Amino acid sequence: MRLVIRPISEPSRVVDVTDRVVCVIAEELQRSVGGNHVLNMLEAERAVQTLLSGGSVRASRVEVP
16 A cells, blocks of 8 residues: 555646655654664554554653653
């Protein structure tokens, strides 16, 4: 399943933003918790897929010192 938008200014055009959304989530995971790039990408892909299928992505609450 892909995440696509139709711009209001050009509704006949379809823009696929799936890969960019996955990358932004993976970048935020890297910034927030570090870790492995490949694992962050896999987790981001799973999160996007869950959201697209109508599920909710659970986030853990983290205490910031």
